[in-house]
Amino acid sequence: MKLGILINEGPYQHQASDTALQFVKSAIKKGHEIYRVFFYNDGVNNATRFATPPQDDRNITKEWSALAIEHNIDMVVCVAAAQRRGILDKGEAERNGKDSDNIEEGFRISGLGQLVEAGIQADRLITFGD
Amino acid sequence: MGEEAIIKKFMYVNRKSPYGTIYALESLEVVLISAAFDQDVSLTFTDDGVYQLMKNQKTEGIGMKNFSSTYSALGDYEIKKIYIDKESLEERGLSISDLQELVWEDEDEDYAEKSSINLVSRDELSEIMNQQDIVMSF
Numbered sequence: 108m109k110l111g112i113l114i115n116e117g118p119y120q121h122q123a124s125d126t127a128l129q130f131v132k133s134a135i136k137k138g139h140e141i142y143r144v145f146f147y148n149d150g151v152n153n154a155t156r157f158a159t160p161p162q163d164d165r166n167i168t169k170e171w172s173a174l175a176i177e178h179n180i181d182m183v184v185c186v187a188a189a190q191r192r193g194i195l196d197k198g199e200a201e202r203n204g205k206d207s208d209n210i211e212e213g214f215r216i217s218g219l220g221q222l223v224e225a226g227i228q229a230d231r232l233i234t235f236g237d
Numbered sequence: 238m239g240e241e242a243i244i245k246k247f248m249y250v251n252r253k254s255p256y257g258t259i260y261a262l263e264s265l266e267v268v269l270i271s272a273a274f275d276q277d278v279s280l281t282f283t284d285d286g287v288y289q290l291m292k293n294q295k296t297e298g299i300g301m302k303n304f305s306s307t308y309s310a311l312g313d314y315e316i317k318k319i320y321i322d323k324e325s326l327e328e329r330g331l332s333i334s335d336l337q338e339l340v341w342e343d344e345d346e347d348y349a350e351k352s353s354i355n356l357v358s359r360d361e362l363s364e365i366m367n368q369q370d371i372v373m374s375f
Contacts, residue, residue: 113373115375147263147267148259148260148263148375187263187266188263218270219266219267219270219271220270220273220274222267222270223247223267223270223271223274223276224274226245226247226276226370226371226373227243227245227274227276228243232371232373234373234374236374236375237260
């Protein structure tokens, strides 16, 4: 089955991203295809490579990044939600006159149309959030 | 010619009050974008989400942007199926007259304004949700 994933909560504060990560790993193991993972609301905070959790804790952003690279998963961060919360790629940083970007490898910033498209193209859209 | 266009039933479920969290505002942003995709879109307001449509919202005191007027544009975006959970209204001592009117213009009837609002029971809402392809809940 082709699955779209929507993550609406940030890391650590909320379990949504952890659960989604476990779900995506299991789905891939079972042979399902991940059409796209879309990060919205505070979910965009999963994409910052500047997060530095304690060493004995999981690093959720790194785990997403590694999974996406290994399985070639399209991970999209909503541009409007990201701008509000200071999540920037190089292009966005330059456009908005910021001195740095902070997006982790494997994530890309794009519009909400990518979420709607995932809903249209995937067999199921599964939301992880509050 | 390309592939045949897929038209799915998208429902956006609004469950939170308008200003305590950002869910209401960012839900509305998805709804407006989805209108550009020619899908079959509907909105539900349930739980504290019914407060999103309250008339006469004033936000000066909390320093937030009042976005409640945006809902009245939904009809222009061809979004004309709005479901209000009747029990949620009642639980909060509200009635439909406390909410803003949302309308759409029917091209086939000389652009007559028609109400987009459907007051439904939870049983009816559950039926309608069952018919959806995609339910996004904010």
